[in-house]
Amino acid sequence: MSERPKPKPGWLAHPVLSLLLAAAWLVLQQSLAVPQLITAVVLALVLPRLLHGFLGPGARLRRVPVALHFAGVVLWDIVVSNLIVARIVLTPGSDPQPAWVPVALDIRDPTAIVLLATIITTTPGTVSCVVDEDRRRIMVHALDCADPAELAAQIKQRYEQPLKEILG
Template sequence: MTPRHDPRDDGGWFAHPALSVLLAVVWLLLRQSVAPADLIAAVVLGLVVPRLTHRFIGPAANPRALGTALRFTFVVLWDIVVSNVTVARIVLNPASAPKPAWVPVPLDTQHPTAITLLATIITTTPGTVSCVVDDAHGQILVHALDCDDPAEMAAQIKQRYERPLMEIFG
């Protein structure tokens, strides 16, 4: 039996430590200052915002394999750059004849954060859009701008994105 999230749980002051640090750092970068007033504001934002939003964003995810997460970040960024070039070639070449396709990608992970990140990565990569996360069938439905082999694309998504996410989130 999975534990249920208590809606009255405020998560404490450090409910989302990574979000707290991120908010504080972004505040300091936006202010371009480490003056005492800005440091205090960064700490207050880093503590108060996650506490206020805890019930909306749920419990914090605890990534396990930080090295894998770092490598995965570079893989995703590289794929986004390559996809931008590919989509630009398709769009700018009047002779191109893209083959759009619906690609069902069966999911091996059940971790909600991993599934959310997978859908986000697919959508952020030009030329693909995650349209439906189908919990009943355990799959995500992806629309591809140009796809010769939907089975190969599904296998590539699983290998390049889902497998590292499963390692990171378990």
């Protein structure tokens, strides 16, 4: 029995990626001139279609308002974490307490797990290093962590729970 060839993806197989690509192009160009708008549309339509085989199926957002709030939380945490890390680095005699923190995962969706690991790594002072083979936990290295259980609880509450709502 031969396999059927995979159908070609539609022009908007990854609509969120397309929107982000177009917005990023326009922000980088700092212009809404017609040539820049045309380039943004072409990039938004062509790149996801060309990369479809590498990207896999597009993730569908279940709750857009939660996703927008979540983006704000992540951006806020990045700013606050930058300030905390700067204080640790610039304060003479500071004594950070690095720690490895295991975070048990409730999410199973590979996209959600990758996003969680990316958010953790993007937030200064923490790095996600290992996602266990069975995807039951993620190991996080924290620059300064007095209470590993509290950090794990914060990651689950601030990041994992909203991802579960957004991506299902």
